[in-house]
Structures are given as C-alpha cells and as structure tokens.
Amino acid sequence: MNPIRGFQNAKLGVKLGLGFVVMLSISLTLVANDQRSMSSSEESFGDFGRIATNSLLIANVEKGLLGTAVSARDYQLAPTAENMAKLDSSRQLFQDTLKTARDAIKNPERTRILAEMGETQNSYDSTVVKTTKLIDTQMRILSEEMTPLGVSVRQAISDTNDLAQKANDLELSSDLGKINESFLLARLSVYKFLQSNNLDDQKRINEELKEAEDALKDALSKPNDASLNQRLTSIGADVPRYRAMADKFTDATAQRNQLAMEAARLRGTLLGQINKVMESQKADQDKLKQQVAQDFSTARWFAWSGLAVALLIGVLCAFGLTRTIAGAVQTMTRAMQALAQGDTKVEIPARGRGDEIGAMAAAVQVFKENAIERIRLEAEQAAENEAKEKRTRAVERLIGDFDGQMASILRTVSSAATELDSTAQSMSATAEETSRQATASAGAAEQTSANVQTVASAAEEMTGSLMEISRQVSRSTGIANDAVNQAEQTDATVQGLAQAAQKINEVVELISSIAGQTNLLALNATIEAARAGEHGKGFAVVASEVKNLANQTAKATQDITAQIASIQDETNGAVTAIRGIGGTIRQMNEITTTIAAAVEEQNAATAEISRNVAQAAAGTQEVSLNVGQVMEASAQTGSAATQVLGAASELSQQAEMLRTEVERFLAGIRAA
Template identity: 45%
Template sequence: MKFNVSRLRISTAMTVVSVIMIAASISAIGLVVYSIISDKVREQATDGQNASLRVAATILERTVDGVNVSWGKDGNVEKIVVDQFPDFEEHSMIDTVGRMTGETATVFQWDPESRDFWRKTTNIVKPDGKRAVGTPLGQKGAVYPVLTGGKTFRGEAVILGLPYYTIYQPIFSKAGEVTGILYAGVKKDEINAIIGEILGKLAFAFVIVLAVSGTLSVFISRILLKPLPVLSAITQKIANDDFEADLPYTERSDEIGELAKSVRTFQQRGLERVAIAAEQASDRAASEQRQKRTEQLIDGFRNTVQGMIDSVEETAHGMEETARALTDIARESAGQASETAAASEEATGNVETVASAAEELSSSISEISRQVGQTTEIVGRATIGAQSTNEKISSLANAANKIGEVIGLIQDIAEQTNLLALNATIEAARAGEMGKGFAVVASEVKELATQTSKATEEIGAQIAAIQSSTTEAVEAIGEITRTMDEVNGYTSAIASAVQEQGAATVDISRNVQQAAQGTVAVTGNMATLSQAVAQTNASAEDVLNASTAVTGKTDQLRQEINHFLQEVSAA
C-alpha cells in the first residue's frame, strides 16, 4: 500500500517527517563518520605496520650480523641491505617483533630456482597450528611484481587464504639485487572488528540520539501545534454553521495568530451570512404573504367578475331567446296580417258584387241571398282572424314588456360592470407598473359596459317603438272588429230585406256603399298593422343582434380578464 503523509494529522506528520529527517541526517553523519573512522583505522593500521616494520628492521639489524638498515627523514625504513642472508634456525627474533608490535611479521628469502620468495621465519600460524615457514609468497598476487621491481608494497594481500593489511619491504644484497622481504601486517578481520565495534557504539549512540530527537520532536510539535486541533474544531463548527464558539490565539503574532485571525474572519462572515439569510428569509416570507394576498384578491376578483359575466351572459342568452321568440311572433303576425288583408280585399270584392247584384235585385233575389250568405261567412272569418291577431299582438306586447325588463336588468349589470371597471382602474393605478395590463383590461371592460349600456338604451327605444306599434295594432284590430260587426249587421239587414222582399234598391245601394267603405277601412288598417309588425320584426332583429354582440363581448371580456389575472399571478 502506498503511504500518504497527507492522511496523517499535522503533528503526527511533522513528527514522522522530523524523525525521518533526523534518521537521514544521522545516517548521513554515520556514513561520513564510518568513512572517516575506516580511513583513520586503516591509516592507523598503516602507521602501525610502519612502526612494526621499524621494530622488525631494528631487531633484525641488532640480532643478525651483516644487516644494514637505512632510515628516511620521516623515521621509516628506507632500505635494508644484507651482506649474507642468515639461516634462521630458530624464531625468537620474529616472535620478539610480534610481542612488541602485536602484529604478524615474516622474513622472506629469494629462491632463484623457483623464482619466488619463501618464508624463512614468521609468526603466522597455519590452520594446523604450525608456523607457515617454507611457504612461498606466490607469483600471482599483487605483491610479487612490486617486490621484484625493488619497491615497497603497502595494501591488502591474501595470506594463506586470509586478507591482511600489509607492508612488504624488499631486502637488497650488496649487489643491489632483491634477495629477500621483511613483512609486517595485521589481519583485515581484526581491523574490521575494530571498525565494527566503533560503528556499533556509534550506532547505539545514533539510536539514542534518534530516540531523544524523536521524543523532543513529538514534544515540541505538540507544543507548537497545540492550537491547531482547537482551531480545527472551531473551523468544523463554522462549517456546521455554528459561529458562536470563542476563538483563542488571535493575540499571537506568529502563523498561529494569523490563522486564528483568518478563522475569526470566516466566523464573522458566517455571522453576516446568517444575518443576511435571516433577512432574506424574512423578505421571502413577506413576499410570499404579499403573493398570497395578491392571489386571494385575484381569486376574489375573478369570482366576482366571473359571476357578473355569467349573469350578463345568461341575461344576454335570455334576451337572445326572447328576441328570437319576438321575431317568430312578428313573423307570425305578419302572416296573419297578410291573411286578414286578403280577406278584406275579398270582402271588398264581394261588396262590389253585392252592389252589382243590387242593381239586378229585381231580377234575382236568390242570387242576392247567396251573395249575402257568402259575405256573412267571409266577414265571420275576418272577425275570427282579427280576434286572433289581437291576441297575438297582445302576446307581442307582453313579450315586449318582458324584453324591457331584461333590458333594464342588462342596464343595471352594465352600470355595475362599469363601476367594477372603475374600481379595477383605481386598484391598477395603486399597483403601479404591475397594474398597467390590468388597467388596460379594466378600460376595455368599461368600454364594453358603455357599449352594452348604449345597446340596451337603443334596444329599449326599439322596444318602446314595438310597444307603441302593438298598441296601435291593437286599436286597429279593434276597429276592424267593430267594422266586421257593422258588416255583419249590414248583411243581416240585407238578409231581412231579402226575406221581406220589400227593401228598396236605394237602401240596398247605400248599405252596399257603406260596406265598401268599411272594407276599404279594414284594408287600410291591415296595411298599418303589417307596417307595425314589420317594425316589430326589425326591432326583434336588433335585439337579437345586440344580444349576440353582448355574448361575444362577454367572452372577450372573460378572456382579457383571465389573461390579465394570469399575468398578475406570473408577476
């Protein structure tokens, strides 16, 4: 799993980082110290080898005749010359060197036959516990070519399979040839053991330093970062919209103080945001209350206006039905008037026939009697038609009166609508910019109410004309009825005269002339009645058209009011 420092707490992360940095620093220092100590130990080993070589050369020079040692300015052995290489039968000299130096020492002698250097005396012991006397140096190592070149070898060398730090000093003959070697050395494992012991102690010291440093780092980080958990908890409260917590550390002048001041800024802004949110909530509540009140007013106005419009529409429909009934009655009255006029003309023709027959009265009483009977029958039918027309005209008058009542109701509704439109205009003016559309609709409603009032006034005038015409028609029909009664009396007199067979021809002619005048009067009255019926029909058509217009206007008014109320609700 990949380690992520960002998931740790700051104090833990700082401690981990500090410990890692301290460990890295200690490791780096350890590497440097190890390098220094290793170099120093090796340098001391080299110095020890030089010292051992000096001791060995000194003892060799003192104990063996013919050995001459030259010393350099630094006190080290510069050259060893031997007159004759000694035969080492015993090893006390080399053991003395070992005791004094604590290191290994060996004297090699050159063998021309094997062309190698052989150990003559040494304190190096083989694995079997015996001295390594009689063993060669070996030509394959790094030492052989250096020594055969007459130079001193310093460095690592493997002796009997073990690594050593060594120094090989060539021994020259008087002729200047390398005739032997004086060796001093120490096992590499011993040097490494010394280095390992030093490093162990150093590592222990480093562990102690690391532990102490880690503890101090934890302690210091906790002291330095102690305010962070407090500020973090307050920040968490601020994130949860809790802005009432006390905020410490704002008086500090370091980064913690700056952080605390920043948190205080967030806290203050949060309080401001809460205040703004509360104010906005209050504004929203007030706005919702105003909207609710507006919707209530709109619903009330819609219901009131809708009721009035429905009443106007219902009245208009009633007026339309009444107008249609009035039209039907007028048309029926026109038909009856035409029929009565035809009957009057027929009566006139019959009277003229009676006049002609009167001149021939003397020749044919029976013909006169027949004509008189026919005339009586026609007059009876005319009388019945006049009575029926009178009843229909009376119904027409009653319908006209009802229409007048409906017109009055429409006039009242129009005035009421006009008053509502005026109130709506006032409310729209109070509403300001939002009420402009409603003011237009109210103006349209007012104009429609005015047009309705004018239409009802015109319809009222037409109804008054219809009522006047029906009154005249009733009077004319009454006159026709009376005339028919007179004609009936005349025909009765003619019948009596025929029965008595004694009436004079002059009286018959006079009566016939009077009958002719009566039929002419009937014809004139019927023409007047037809004209009145035509006027009634025209007025009924006007009422029908006006009622249709009122219905259309109410639909338009309903649409405009609904559109206005939708606009107001949307706003």
C-alpha cells in the first residue's frame, strides 16, 4: 500500500495527533533542558543567598565593634552610669554578633579567620574593661582626693589673706595672691588635662604647682606673725600633697592612654580580619556570578537550538498537512462558495476520499441537488404570486383614492368645527374675565373713595403734629447751645489745671536736681573726711547724714513726680472727654436744625397732599359709574359665546361619526 495514499485517507484526528506528538516531544526536550538549568541556577542562588546572609552577619559584627569603640570614647569623655550601661550593652552586642557569625559560617578559610577574631576580641574586650577601671580610678582621685584638698587649700589661702589684710601686711597679702593664682591655675590645668589629654596641660600642672611652692617658701622666709606662719606652714604641707595626688592622677592617665593605644591596635586588627572575611565572601560571590552566567548561556544555547529544530519540524508538518488537508479544504471551499452564489453546475471535488474531506464532499453534493430542486419550485411559486399581486394592486389603488378624498373632506370639516369651538370658548372666557375684572374694579373704586377720605383726615392731623414737633425742636436747639457754652468754659478751667500741674512738675524737677547736687556734695565730703583720717570722722558723720537726707529728698521728689504725672494724665483725659462732649452737643445742635427744616418742608407737603386727595375723590366716583356700564356689556357677550359653543360641539360630533363610518367601510374592503 502506498504510504502517501494511506496518509491521505487517514482521519484528520490521526494526522493532527501525529503532528502534536512530534511538537510535544520537542517541547518536552526543551523543558527538560530548562529544568536542568533551573536546578543548577537554584543551587547557585542558594549559595549566593547564604553568602549574602553571612555578609550581613559580618556587617553586624563590624557594627558591634564600632559601637563598642564609640561607647568607650563616650565613657572616657563623660564617665556616667548611663554611658557605662551603653558600653556594657555594646560589648555584649559585639560578643553575640561574633558568636552568631562563627556558628553560621561554615567555609573553612572564613572559619579560621573568625576563630582568630574570637581571640582578638577577647583581648580587645579585656583592654576596654581595664581602660574603664583606670578612668574610674582617675575620677575617684579627682573627686575624692584632689577636689576636697583643693577646696581646703583654697579656703586656707583666702582666710590667711584676710588675716594679712587685717594686720595691714600688704606684702604677705600680695604673696598669698600669687600663691592663690598659681594654685587655681594648677587645678584648672588638671580639668583641662582630663578633657584634652594634652601633654602641655600636664606640664602646666607641674609648673603652676612649683610656682605656688616657691611663693610659699618665699613667704615663710619673711618675718611674719606667729599665727600667720602657722597657717603658711599648713598650706605649705598641703600643696605637696596635692602635687602627689596630681602625679598619681597623671600616671593613671598615662596608663589609660597606653591601654587606649592597645585597644586601637586591636580594633584595627579586628577590622582587618573583618575585611578578610568580606573579601573571601566577595570572591565566592564573583565565582557564583560567573557560574550562573555560564549556566544561563548554556541554557540559552539549548533553548535557541531546540527552538530552531522545533521550527523546522513544525514547518515540515505544516507543509505536509497543508498538502493533504488545506489544499482539499480550499478546493471544497471554492465549490461551496460557487454553489452558494447559485452555480448548480459546479463539480464537487474529493468525493472518492475515505477521510472527513470525502464525507464533507458527499454532504455538499446533497446540498447541490437540493438547490437545483429549490430553484424549480421557486420559479413556479413566482408565477402564481405575480398574478395575485396584479389584482391586489388594482384594489389597493381604488381604496387609496377613496380614502384620500374622504380624509381631506373630514379634515376640513373637523378643522372648521375645532376653530369654531375654540373661538366660542375664547369668547366665553373673555366675557367671564371681563365681568370678573369689572366687579373687582367697582369694589376697588369704592374702597379707593373711602381710603381717600381717610387720607384727607390723617393729613389734617399730621399738620397739627408737625407744628408741635417744630416748636419742640426749636427749644432743643436753645438747650444745646447753652450746653456747648458750658462745655467750653469747663474745658478752659481744666486747661488751667493742667498748666498748674506742669508748673508743679517743673518745681519738683528743680528740687530733684538740688537733691542730686547735695548727694554729690555729701559724697565729696565723705571722700575728704576719709582723706583727713581721724580728724575727719565727725565731718564724715555729718556728710553721711546729709547724704541720707539728699537720698530721702530724691525719693520724695520721685513720688511727687509720679503723683503729678498721674494728675496730668487724668487732667488730659478730662480735657479730651469735655472736648468730646462739646463736639457731640454741636452735632446734636446741627441735627435739631436739620429736623426743624425738614418739619417745615413736611408742612408744605401735607398741604399739597390734602389738595390732591380732594381731586382723587371726585375721580373715583366717575370710575365707579363707567365700571357699571362695562359689566352690562360683558354679560351680553357671555350669552352669545355660549350659543356659539353649543353649535360648534354639535358639528364636531357629526364629523367624528362620519370619519368612523368611512374607516369601517374601508377596513371591510381591505379584508375582502
């Protein structure tokens, strides 16, 4: 059997299934290759993630190390309990992060480096602890030994200086001032050295203490009072003690500095070890990047190769299916299109095939035969329908002519009846509205006449009221003028009071000036009495009393000045208020004058209103007469409109009956 012939006669499902099997085989091959590449990439990404996690752990170790260094520096600058707690927390964090990193990292090289870091960390932590203890020793020496002794020496020097001044020993007082200055500078240098850790400040401590000791020796070598010598001897013993304490303090500082340098060296070693671990992890990351890139490149090559093979096989399958299926389907489609367009002579292809195409050709052949029979039956039915249509068109033409003529006549009659009905309704409504308006006008005219009479009476009463208002306004104007004159007199009186207060203020200023000069004279007298010595003591007492009297006089003048200022403020306020009252009264006078003029104008207007009201009364009577005549005419118009409306309604009913009968007649004809 011919294989090609057998493939052509095979079912379409078999052909398509074979093609899909080939494509699925290729797809499975590509998926298997992708799965292998993904597994390799997944393993590489897992290693990369572990290295990234370990890098984060090493970064935390570095953070703990730097945090410990910062906390140690803060405690050195400010040795408080809070900073010590921060330092302990940082040390513990450094230890915990390093232990976590050592437990997590399994790479042999990095494990070795982390083991070395553990040993270095122990040394670094021990150095930090020793440094804090030396700082505590420094602060104990400073607070418990040096500070109390320094305060005691400073007080002893001050007390001895007071005794020397009382003994009028100016030379010893000067020496004690130098001793005090050197000792204070030495103490200041101690605190500066604590903050700066500068060797110049340490040198300054020794220099200032030596100057204090030399000054003490110089003071003791001079003849002094026994009690003063005893005090100087005591101070001379305390200053060397303070020097010994300062030496102990600076020695502790030197040891602290050595430990700080050792801690810095160990910290540098730890940072170097951290960098080695980071560099080792970075090298592994670079290797993983290269491996992942190579895996992706291999997977990409297999993917493109498989795609090319799949494309080639797909093209071959498509070509085979096109030749066996698509060609026959296209030929069958052209035959079916010709048959659909009415070509019953077309030949149906592939009727001898054993697949679905052959079955389709047999079915199309049946459609062809049915189409030929349908064309024959349609020709017979068309001839019969043509005869019926000729008779129907003739009847429809006659009915249409009759319907058009009757519709035109009925529209004319109906339109005329509608217009007549509308006109009658309009006339009736107009007559009713005219009657209603006339009735309302008559009532309004009567009401207007009554209102006019009322207005006339009110105008007369208003004239009398306006005359009384004019008289009262004239009286108010006179009273306002009197008030203005009194306010001006009061203003002048208060102004005189203000001027008198100002003169009193000038006198007080003169007294204050005299008191100041007296105070200066008393001060000069006191100075001269001091220069005179014992002979000027009595004069000094008198000068002191004069100074006290001058101070009391100055204080009294200040009180008087304050009171006068208060009087002036109150006087100025009274002047302002009185001037405001005068202005208000003037405004009231102007308003009453304006009211008087308005009342005069109102009298004239009221007289004119009375005259016009009389004329309006005569006019309203004439309007009432004309309104009666209009009401009679509107009644006649309403009667005529009612008659026309009845006739129009009757005509409209007759036209509607005629239209109904014609429609019934035409419907019967169309139904027949």
